[in-house]
Amino acid sequence: MHIDDDPGDLLGSSGQGPGVGEDPSRWPTGRLVSAVARRAERELDARLVGHGLSHATMPILATLLPWPRSQRQIAALIGITEQTLSRHIVALERQGHVRRSTDATDGRRRLVELTEHGRATMTDVVPRLREATAGERALDAGETAALRTLLLKMVSATERDDQD
Structure with missing residues (x-):
């Protein structure tokens, strides 16, 4: 972006940067995956900190x-x-x-x-x-199985990208 360009082209529906203050249903998939991963990591860290x-x-x-x-x-x-x-x-x-x-x-x-x-x-x-983490407990068994299938597909695709 050039300094003279209109910043409105970059603003999200909240009038701020993309995704800031927006409902998560509007976030890109990568941001959703990242947000869930960070929350799961924090929950796991809380279980491990005493050790x-x-x-x-x-x-x-x-x-x-x-x-x-x-x-x-x-x-x-x-x-x-x-x-x-x-x-x-x-x-x-x-x-x-x-x-x-x-x-x-x-x-x-x-x-x-x-x-x-x-x-x-x-x-x-x-x-x-x-x-289970809080995010996992929000899903039923079928949803958990479907999520795992999709995540494994994503992991496999990114592993192939890492090898290229």
Whole structure:
């Protein structure tokens, strides 16, 4: 947009920026998906906060349940950068959930593994994560199944886009 252009072309029905102050039924689908995801993340975080965990750190611990892994393996499995993972690992290590050690077969490689505290924490929190979120409780079984089918289709499409 050029400085001399009419800003009214960008304003939503509320007279503000697109989507601001508008009924969610007018939001683009991507914004709806994002809003629901953020609300679900906040609800999950509330369930995990007492354990020093969040929706972002749980997948890290989940990858370590079967065996220790390198940071590169963990990052690839959960789809985050090694730099982001490293920050999370430092915090998880400080809280006693994980420990890092040198790989006995390759002294250049560091492995991350669950501690007993981390494993006990997973045993405690995993059932809580299986409980439905407020958004899920608003749906009946058929709606939940249909939503899951559509979300899986969207995830599959975005995975293909990521590989291109």
